[in-house]
Amino acid sequence: MTKAASSSPAIEAPGSFERMIEGLQDTMTIARRNLIGIWRTPQLLAAVLFAPILFVLLFRYVLGGAINISSVTSYSYADYLMPGMFVMTLFFSVMVTATGLAADVQNGLIERLRSLPMARYAFIAGRTSADLVRNVPVLALVVAMGFAVGFRVHTSAELFILGLLLALLFAYSASWFFALIGLFLGNPEAADAAASFVMLPLIFASSALVPVSSMPSWLQGFAAHQPVSVAIGAVRALSLGGPAASHVWETLAWSLGIVLICAPVSVWWYKRAA
Secondary structure, three states, rough: OOOOOOOOOOOOOOOHHHHHHHHHHHHHHHHHHHHHHHOOOOHHHHHHHHHHHHHHHHHEEEEHOOOOOOOOOOHHHHHHHHHHHHHHHHHHOHHHHHHHHHHHHOOHHHHHHHHOOOOOOOOHHHHHHHHHHHHHHHHHHHHHHHHOOOOOOOOOHHHHHHHHHHHHHHHHHHHHHHHHHHHHHHOOHHHHHHHHHHHHHHOOOOOOOOOOOOOOOOHHHHHHHHHHHHHHHHHHHHHHHOOOOOHHHHHHHHHHHHHHHHHHHHHHHHHOOO
C-alpha cells in the first residue's frame, strides 16, 4: 500500500526588493510617528516655528547696524546674513534629533521596537526623514522672513532654489550625526549638552554672521573650511552670485561623507544598544 505523501508549499524568503520595500514602509511609519509627536506637542511646535523668526529679527537688527561688510561685498548686510541664516536655522533645528533619540533609548522604546518585525535601520532613518520633512516649512518661514527684512536674490530663481535644496541636504546629513550622539549617550540631558558643544563652535565660528576675514588669523583656517561655512558659502554664492562650483561640490562631499560615516555607525550602535 502506497502512502500518499502530502507536501506543504515551500515558504520563500522575501527577496532583496521586497525587503527594501518593507524597510521603506517601516521608515515612513517611524517618520510619521515623529511628525505626529511634533504636531501634538504645542511647545515643541512653537519652538520649531517661532525660533527662526526670533533668530532673523535679532541678528538682522541687533548686529545689522554694527557690522560693516563693505570691505568684502557690495551687498547689504541683510543679503549677506540670510544665506547664513538658512543653514544656521536648519542646523539648530536638527539638534533635537540627539535629545529625541536619547529619550527613546532611555524610556525603552528601542527594546519594544526590536521585538517587531521591522528593518533595523528604519528607526533612525525614520527620525532623520521626519527632520527633513519638518525642515521644509521651517526653511520656507525663514525665507519669507528674509524677504521681509530686506533680503533679495541677485542670481536667478533656479539657482536660489538649488541653494535651498543644498541647505536641506546638508541639514539632513547633520541629523545623522546628531542621531549618533543621541544613541551613543542615551540620556537626553547629556545628549543636549554634547550637541550644543559641537553645534555652537560650528555656528559662531563660521561665515554665517560675519566675514571670515574679520576673525583672528589662527581661527580663519578652521572657520573657512569647516562644513557649516562651506554650506553657507554655497548657498550665498547661489543666492548672490560669484564662484559657486567649488562650494557646491565641497558641500556635497561633506554631506555625503557625514551620511556614509554616521549612518552605518548609527545603525550598528542601535543594534548594539537594543
